[in-house]
Amino acid sequence: MPDFSNPHLIEFAKIGDSGLGYISVAENETLPFAVKRIYWTYFTPEDVTRGGHAHYELEQILLAVAGKIIVTTEILSGEKKEFVLDKPNVGLFMPKMCWHEMQYTHNAVQVCIANMEYSEEDYIREYNVFKK
Ligand code: TYD
Numbered sequence: 001m002p003d004f005s006n007p008h009l010i011e012f013a014k015i016g017d018s019g020l021g022y023i024s025v026a027e028n029e030t031l032p033f034a035v036k037r038i039y040w041t042y043f044t045p046e047d048v049t050r051g052g053h054a055h056y057e058l059e060q061i062l063l064a065v066a067g068k069i070i071v072t073t074e075i076l077s078g079e080k081k082e083f084v085l086d087k088p089n090v091g092l093f094m095p096k097m098c099w100h101e102m103q104y105t106h107n108a109v110q111v112c113i114a115n116m117e118y119s120e121e122d123y124i125r126e127y128n129v130f131k132k
Contacts (some may be wrong), residue, residue, distance in 0.1 A: 004032055005095050007073045007081060010061060012089045024089040026061070026113055032093060033059050033115040040065075040111045044104040051101040054124045059115045061091040067108030074099040085110075099130050 002008050010032075016022040028034050044050060051071075062071065064085035071083045075098050083092050091113070094100060104110065116122070124130045 002032075002093070004059075004093070006075060006079075007071075007083070007095060007098055007100075008093050009083065010091045010093050012091065014089050022089070026091075031061070031113070035113055036116050037114045037118070038111065039114070039118075040109060041104075042109045043106075044108065044110075046104065046106050049101050049103055052099075052125070052127075054099045054130045055096050055122050056124065057096055057116060058119075058122050059096055060094045061113040062094060062102075063088065063091040063111045063113070065109050065111050067105040069105075069108050069110055070103045072101050097130075099124075099127065 002010075012024040012026060014022045014024055026035075041050070062069070062085065065088045068084065068086040071085060071092055071094075072080065073083070073094070074080045075095070085092055102110070
């Protein structure tokens with residue numbers, strides 16, 4: 001059983017084969033939370049680092065449906081990890097209270113599956129506040 005207070009990779013099933021191509025599916029029955037919102041980011045310049053925040057309540061699954069995303073995470077215990085997302089069927093579960101930063105290849109398309117609506121009040125944008 002995965003520890004949902006820790007960031008970790010989730011592998012989605014691949015339907016199909018190399019001759020036909022693949023379908024992967026995310027549905028509430030098999031996700032760690034009920035989906036409220038899906039958004040995506042793209043055309044991020046390679047010299048830009050996005051993220052740089054944590055969330056009080058938001059939980060997300062990040063996917064690189066194209067290209068490659070490098071995600072660094074830090075949880076409240078101080079444990080830091082680096083994840084490379086470069087497979088369309090592998091997502092990263094991002095728990096609440098997890099500082100994260102992302103860097104993208106020029107062709108990367110990131111899909112975020114989230115458990116709640118966008119709320120600026122849910123962000124912790126100061127690292128010092130997160131560490132306290
Ligand atoms: P942010 O979540 O900081 O992006 P990232 O984690 O990819 O660096 O959001 C960037 C800006 O976009 C910020 O001003 C908030 C705004 N925003 C919305 O207006 N709606 C949304 O759904 C999201 C996720 C962000």
